[in-house]
Amino acid sequence: MRLALLFCFLLVVSCKSQALQKMNGVSFVASRQAVSDEQVKPVQAIAANYAAIMPFGFVRSLDHPELVFDSERQWYGETRKGAKQYIATLQKQGIQVMLKPQIWVWRGEFTGDLKMKSDSDWKSFEEGYRSFAMTYARLAEETGVPVYCIGTELEEFVLARPAFWTSLIREIRKVYKGKLTYAANWDEYGRDPFWKELDYIGIDAYFPLSEERNPGEVVLKEGWQKWKKEIAALSNSTGKPVIFTEYGYRSMDFTAKKPWLVDRNQERVNLEAQALATRVLIEEFWPENWFAGGFVWKWFIHHDRSGGKEDNRFTPQNKPAEQILQEYYQMYASEKQK
Structure with a gap:
């Protein structure tokens, strides 16, 4: 049955003669240590051709x-030196x-709510963010990275200070010659004002699809139609292709209800729900x-001890969802840019 479904899907793919070569990506999580060639092999095994370094x-x-940022107190993979080593190894x-590059707020508060109390504080924050973004834009150019993401889930910052973002994009373009995107949260992307200035519309695709504990394929597909129509319309109106800068599901019951949840809830492990979604x-x-493709959330460098059948977190590693990625990423591995 699985082979028949894959065959039918491949026929649909082959009819899309103008399709872009897809970014079959993983979100490669920073570690305390350098990454080795051996630790990249599981990424290759699922036919991923891209990784997000963060x-x-x-x-x-x-x-x-x-x-x-770029502090001695940070994990190796979170620093400029570590990012450069990860990039080179991949x-x-x-x-x-x-x-x-991403921001972490102490205690894990949502970055989309970052909002300064005064204009002077905004200017101070902008100065720091510009230095942060430009540091990694220069690294992207130095290492020949084809895509650079200028920010992740920063809605209040974007809406409150649009002139800063226009200026930042222009400044980045002066030092970086690759493609630019921004990772908008699933409920933010429609309000961001700068898509025409970038090369890709980037969305962290944690869209709610169903309230059910264990929704089936038909329910999930129906749940996507409203969102898909809106995303396609924005792509059409801007002339920009879309990438899912993050996508993924937890391996638990109700996985499609609030896919953005990162709490430590004890919902029952449901490996098949993650794989199906x-x-x-x-x-x-x-x-x-x-x-144009997407980056599954998330992939740890220590593959042998990540995920597994008792884990209800996001990673697809050592779960049925990993096999799904391998099957479908392999399908697109030979797709050519038209």
Whole structure:
């Protein structure tokens, strides 16, 4: 049955003669240590051709204007040196990179709510963010990274300070010659004002699809139609292809209800729900000409001890969802840019 479904899906794909070569990506999580060639092999095994590398900057609170990054107190993979080593190791193994610097707010508060209390604080925060973004834009150019993501889930910052973002994009273009995107949250992307200035519309695709504990394929596909129509319309109106800068599901009951949840809830492990939701998402979006691919959330370098049948977190590693990724990413591995 699985082979028959894959065959039918491949026929649909082959009819999309103008389809872009897809970014079959993983979100490659920073570690305390350097990454080895051996640790890249599981990424190759699922036919991923891209990985998102995510160096971090930190702020103390949602209204604190100081942004700290590339610090000795950070994990190796979160720093410039670590990001450079990760990029080089992946590239050596034939995997392209999207460099995607991100902010972490102390205690894990949502970055989309970052909002300064005064104009002077905004200017101070902007200065720090510009330094952060430009540091990694230069690294992206130095290492030949084909895609650079200028920010991740920063809605209040984007809407409050649009002139800053226009200026930042122009400044980045002066030092970086690759493609630019921004990772908008699933409920943010329709309000961001700068898509025409970038090369890709980037969306962290945690869209709610169903309230059911264990929704089936038909329910999940129906759940996507409203969102898919809106995403396609924005792509059409801007002339920009879409990438899912993050996508994925937790391996638990109610996985499609609030896919963005990162809490430590004890919902029952449901490996098949994660696998099905992953398959449906790929089947809905990868065949579309206006869709350029996505980066599954998330992939740890220590593959042998990540995920597994008792884990209800996001990673697909050592779960049925990993096999889904392998099957469908392999399907697109030979797709050529038209």
